[in-house]
Amino acid sequence: MSKFWSELAKDLVPYVPGEQPKLQGLIKLNTNENPYPPAPAVMAAITGFDKELLRIYPDPNSDVLKQALADYYGVAKNQVFVGNGSDEVLALAFMAFFKQTKPILFPDISYSFYPVYCKLFDIEYQQPALNDAFEIVLDDYDQDNGGIIFPNPNAPTGRVIGLEQLRKLLQQNTESVLIVDEAYIDFGGETAIALVDQFPNLLVVQTFSKSRSLAGLRVGFAIGSPELIEGLERVKNSFNSYPLDMLAVTAAVAALQDKTYFEQSRQKIIASRDWLDTAMRQLGFEVLPSAANFVFVSHPQHDASLLFAELRDRKLLVRYFSSARINQHLRISVGTRQECEALITALKDIFV
């Protein structure tokens, strides 16, 4: 603590991201990164970029990327917002829509950045509990609120909600904004972008970090009604005019163009997830059905924090959360087939 910090800064409880280890040789299954490199078109676009242009400011509106996303998802350009990773998009959305007198709602087990944003922006929240199968119970959200947010598929559970259920929630909840955080949607869910034209209070947030293999470049986006996008732009333009740099925009546009590569790497990850699911069950794990690029598992005979440590000793990094209800689970990102096999081999070794 310092006397120079604002009361706000003194009170914060910052988010702790998954470790980005500096040692070599680790198999990294802890932050849900894509095991495959970005599309060849991305590599070519960065290499071919005229680096002399870096001396000037980027387009503050990133119009080229907005148009590419609009074309890709079949919406208008004024329905697209872009930001420095979906974390920044979410932070700005909390300011634009969730700074209300009524509390916002999100699940008790969910992306752990949400309560951090609430603290930063002084937003009240309530956390309806997932059921015993770790599913979001949408009926719990049918109450007066300042806004609703959840990941779909949910993190760290991987469980997904279908479009018809979302539509029903939107029909009930017309007076506040619903943010569906679709960081993992490309691995098995159906995007709610199909609903944005019907529901002006629906904002869908996605990222290039997972299914597009661009975590290193920080590009996120939101799609919704023009009025929601305008609200986001107002906040963004009061915070940072140019959050997306030229190379990030160039790479993201290229990533959208290579649909074949995207489909191939997505399908490989889904196949590896299925393989991992089966192999872990054979070792006695309980595995939640996952629509994401990770599995959320527990073992009746093995303590999760000990397993985490024993895997780390064997140079396998997975994610352990110490919070209540999930402190006997591990979240394991789906790597390449080879990495998944290495995980199973290590677990067999531990279980001997």
Place this chain on the structure above:
Amino acid sequence: MSKFWSELAKDLVPYVPGEQPKLQGLIKLNTNENPYPPAPAVMAAITGFDKELLRIYPDPNSDVLKQALADYYGVAKNQVFVGNGSDEVLALAFMAFFKQTKPILFPDISYSFYPVYCKLFDIEYQQPALNDAFEIVLDDYDQDNGGIIFPNPNAPTGRVIGLEQLRKLLQQNTESVLIVDEAYIDFGGETAIALVDQFPNLLVVQTFSKSRSLAGLRVGFAIGSPELIEGLERVKNSFNSYPLDMLAVTAAVAALQDKTYFEQSRQKIIASRDWLDTAMRQLGFEVLPSAANFVFVSHPQHDASLLFAELRDRKLLVRYFSSARINQHLRISVGTRQECEALITALKDIFV
């Protein structure tokens, strides 16, 4: 306005950055960009970067860049903060230090993003007036306050304050944070980084956008006491874990290494500024003494907004501000010698 916007979003008056025109063939002297490309080492670093790494998250702490800055400026790594352009660094600093019950102080003529941050974060402010020579009068800041910020050199005036004057202010002002925003310091001022070890409440903010020719990549930084840096980290880690992407970090580190190129392009700009200063005086302009990469000028016989429009007709883009006290001035970025000559030619043509 939308019923879904928070009261905060409804009240905002967003910052309007200088135009980034999409038409070709304009001479762009409106956003203080560097007329020279980034150092050859930057180009090489981006081209040579292993793009497969982009699939994983960057180091959330950007330690490599912090260490490079620490080495460059002779401070410890825990005295360095980095962000997505100096605008983001400033926004986070307003939250970390300026969200106080007392009003903060900044000049009436200054970087126009400061009042925008105040609105976004609900911070009261007062604006001591520059004197008639457009100088900051430091005695005006010797009063109870929640914080002080000004650019040095100031924008859009270009006038600079010396280290001894800053030291005197810091000796008087010990209970709140002073942020010196040194976006333009490399073009003629003396950095206050030399004072951070003596004054724990001094934060110096700089950017790679101007003197390092990297506006397109969005890298800013702050140097101060470890306690101030820790305060910034707390806010940053409650907002966005990974604001700096891998290519931005790689390019910034490379830019710091090429000291010869930096010195050469800096000196060329200073020489062009001197040439421009003389040439504009010969045309009857009043030119403020500038320590930045722009000049702030007025002409007793010519209306500034008309000059702005006539220059734009001739494909020369400069910056015009309509606010009181400076609505008869133009801010003109120092381009290459050739661009400066084109400006003078156009002005002669207008004055005929």
